[in-house]
Amino acid sequence: MELREPYESLIVPPSRFVQDLHFPTPEKIRIYDTTLRDGEQTPGVAFTPEQKYELAVALSDVGVHMIDLGFPAVSREEQEGLKRLLAGKRAGELRSDFELIVMCRSNQGDIDKTLEAIAEAGGSPKDVTFFIFTAGSDLHVKYKLGKTLLRREGRDESEWLDLPVQWYRDANKKMFVELIRYAKSKGVETIEVGNAEDGSRADLDYIIEMGHETLAAGGTRLSFPDTVGTFTPQAASWYFSRLVAAFPGIDQVIHFHNDFDLGTINTITAMSVGANIPTVTVNGIGERAGNAPMHSVLGALYYLYGIEIPNFRYDKLLSLSRLVQDLSGLPIQPHEPIVGGNVYAHESGIHTAGLAIDRRMYQVIDPTFFGGEMTFVYGKHTGTAAVEYAFRKYATELAAAGITPDTALIQQVTSEVKRLREERQAKDSTREIIERYYADQARVGISEREVIELTKALAALPVAE
Numbered sequence: 001m002e003l004r005e006p007y008e009s010l011i012v013p014p015s016r017f018v019q020d021l022h023f024p025t026p027e028k029i030r031i032y033d034t035t036l037r038d039g040e041q042t043p044g045v046a047f048t049p050e051q052k053y054e055l056a057v058a059l060s061d062v063g064v065h066m067i068d069l070g071f072p073a074v075s076r077e078e079q080e081g082l083k084r085l086l087a088g089k090r091a092g093e094l095r096s097d098f099e100l101i102v103m104c105r106s107n108q109g110d111i112d113k114t115l116e117a118i119a120e121a122g123g124s125p126k127d128v129t130f131f132i133f134t135a136g137s138d139l140h141v142k143y144k145l146g147k148t149l150l151r152r153e154g155r156d157e158s159e160w161l162d163l164p165v166q167w168y169r170d171a172n173k174k175m176f177v178e179l180i181r182y183a184k185s186k187g188v189e190t191i192e193v194g195n196a197e198d199g200s201r202a203d204l205d206y207i208i209e210m211g212h213e214t215l216a217a218g219g220t221r222l223s224f225p226d227t228v229g230t231f232t233p234q235a236a237s238w239y240f241s242r243l244v245a246a247f248p249g250i251d252q253v254i255h256f257h258n259d260f261d262l263g264t265i266n267t268i269t270a271m272s273v274g275a276n277i278p279t280v281t282v283n284g285i286g287e288r289a290g291n292a293p294m295h296s297v298l299g300a301l302y303y304l305y306g307i308e309i310p311n312f313r314y315d316k317l318l319s320l321s322r323l324v325q326d327l328s329g330l331p332i333q334p335h336e337p338i339v340g341g342n343v344y345a346h347e348s349g350i351h352t353a354g355l356a357i358d359r360r361m362y363q364v365i366d367p368t369f370f371g372g373e374m375t376f377v378y379g380k381h382t383g384t385a386a387v388e389y390a391f392r393k394y395a396t397e398l399a400a401a402g403i404t405p406d407t408a409l410i411q412q413v414t415s416e417v418k419r420l421r422e423e424r425q426a427k428d429s430t431r432e433i434i435e436r437y438y439a440d441q442a443r444v445g446i447s448e449r450e451v452i453e454l455t456k457a458l459a460a461l462p463v464a465e
Contacts, residue, residue, distance in 0.1 A: 001357055014304045024276040026307055030065035031298070032253060032279045035324060036081075037070040037103065038291055039281040045328045049081045055327065056085055057093055059282075062320050063312035064294075066099035066277075068131065073104060073113035082128075083121035099129055101192065104183075106134040106145070106176060111183050125187040131223065132183060133194025134176045136202035136210075142168040149175065173210055177217045184218035192253060193219035200226040204239060208246045221251035221277070226266065229259030229289065236269040244274035255279040256292045263292035268300060282324040283332055283339070295321060295338035295370075303365060318371040331437070338370055346386070347377040353385040379421035387414050 003010070023029075036052050039045065047055065052069075059067055069085065072078045082102065088094045102118075104110035111132070115125060135141045141149075146160050149171040155163075176195060183191055195210040196202055211222050224243065231239075236256075243252060252275040256266040267278045284293030295317050301307040302314065321339040325332050334342040344367040346355060354361035359374065367374050376386045391398060391405045398405065446454075 003358060007360060015306050018272075018305050021272040021305070022274055023271055023305065023307060024274060026310055028276045029271070029307070029309055030251075030277045031063070031294070031309060031312070032066045032068070032101075032277050033059050033064045033281065033294065034068040034255075034279055034291065035059070035281045035285065037068040038279075038287065039283075039285040039324070039328070040070070041287045042285045042290070042328065042330065043287075045285065045330065047327060049077060049084060051327045052081050053084050053088065055282075055324065056088070058316075058320050058323055060094045060098045061313065062316045063309065065097075066101055066129070068101045068103065068279075071103050071105075071110070072117040073110040079117040079120070082117055086118075086121045086123045086127060089127075100127070101129045101131050104130055104132045106132070106148075106179060108179065108182055111179065111186065111188075115186055115188075126189045129190040129192055130183055130188050131192040131194055132176075132179055133197055133223070134172055135198060136196030136207055137198035138165045138169070138203065139201065140198045141165070141172050145172060169206055173213060176210065177213050180214050180217040180219050189220075191219045192221050192223050194223040194225070196224050198227045199224045200228070200231045200235065200239070204242060208243070211243075211247060215247070215250065221253060222247060223253035223255065224275075225255035225279075226257055227255075229257035229263070231256065231266050232262065233265050233269040236266045237273055240270040240275050241273040251277055253277040253279060257286065258284060258289045258291060258293075261289070263290070264296040264300060267292045267297050268305070271301075272305075283321055283328075283330065283336075285324065285328060285330055293337075295336075299338040299365070299370070314369055315371045338365070342377070344372050344374045345377045346374070347379050347381045353383060356385050356389060378417045380418050382414060382417050382421075384410050384414050387417070 036047065036055060040047050056067060069082055070078045072082045082100070085094065085100055089096065089098065089100070102114050104114055111130070114130070118125060118128060135145050142165055146168055147157050149168055150157055150160060150163075152175055153171055180191060180193065193211065193214045195214050196207045199207060207224070215222070222243070224239070226236075240252070240254070252270075254267060254270045254275045254277065256263045256270075256279070258264075263284065267280070271278060278292065278297055280294035280297050281291040282294050284290040284296070298309065298312065298314065298317070301309070318339055321332060324330075332340055334340050337343060344363065344365075346362065351362045355363060355374070359366070363374060376382075376389060378386060378390075387410050388405075391410070403409075
């Protein structure tokens with residue numbers, strides 16, 4: 001039905017509460033997808049080179065600005081993927097402005113091998129962005145990188161535990177600045193500076209100091225990750241308001257994991273104080289509890305904060321989500337925001353009665369905006385309004401069958417729908433489906449026991465002369 005008053009006058013809009021935030025302008029926001037790298041690090045997920053290319057094309061088509069390809073230095077498969085993507089850009093199958101990012105650890109060998117892979121693919125260093133990263137937190141700097149830093153400085157490993165944290169901070173900074181300069185000397189033009197692995201547990205003054213020196217050495221943008229997912233929205237606001245102030249005009253990449261289901265709100269909070277490059281994955285897949293999900297971040301930005309990303313194809317989000325579901329083997333939970341199979345479906349009689357008046361009564365999101373549609377699910381909570389909706393939708397078919405629905409028939413069908421749903425539930429088929437799924441997932445990965453048995457089998461083989 002037609003509302004007599006403007007919809008906006010009948011509700012308190014979410015935009016009322018976000019007027020004092022400081023988001024970048026939509027034109028400066030760039031969506032950074034890491035499904036091919038961080039998403040593939042989900043236990044049990046492995047994309048073939050062909051699947052990675054299919055995903056890259058889909059990400060280009062939906063309007064993502066940049067993708068993280070992984071580590072060409074450590075795998076022939078990653079090198080083959082880079083080769084195919086560079087060829088795809090040359091062939092016009094990927095957008096010309098679609099940025100390809102390769103990752104390098106804090107060593108010269110990674111940079112050299114990646115440059116070799118680019119050359120073998122017929123490209124040049126300017127065709128990709130190098131994401132070079134090092135540790136940020138003192139925990140990682142001393143205890144993860146400690147022995148590497150000692151060797152670089154010609155110190156004995158016996159000093160590892162006794163040297164103070166400050167020594168490791170200084171050595172880490174020196175190493176990282178030298179690597180940035182080395183990459184620039186080899187013709188790399190665009191360098192994403194990841195000077196803060198485990199940044200959410202790092203000393204911010206140290207990260208800012210590192211940032212200034214690495215930008216001076218040739219870095220072009222900064223990347224800050226919440227590697228272990230421990231940021232709160234309050235921490236995201238505190239850190240990024242200071243990082244944005246410390247580096248005016250510098251692009252800020254933000255990368256949040258979802259260990260406490262805060263990946264989306266932390267991403268949006270960091271953006272609300274000026275960070276402009278959110279990192280996401282399709283369906284939120286990734287290590288442990290995954291990453292900030294693309295659908296949640298972009299959906300919330302659009303509907304709750306009034307931010308629309310230019311040229312982004314929101315209507316393709318559902319099909320992209322289904323593609324990653326199929327290729328990863330990880331089903332989307334039915335109630336997953338934006339892309340779940342049930343989020344535009346309604347069963348409750350109270351809700352369906354309201355939806356018959358106006359969709360926005362109980363469905364704020366327009367399903368068609370994301371490529372979906374609103375449906376009714378018939379079951380134990382179904383009311384007569386949903387049955388009447390079905391009768392209207394299929395009126396021609398019912399009329400052809402000589403059926404003219406009346407109140408008594410509507411009531412009869414509603415009661416029978418409820419009975420059938422109760423009967424189907426008693427069969428306990430859902431438990432069987434879940435058990436089969438987990439059994440199949442267990443067979444996909446290689447178990448620890450299988451690793452040991454494989455080792456024994458290989459050790460028993462005759463030694464080749």
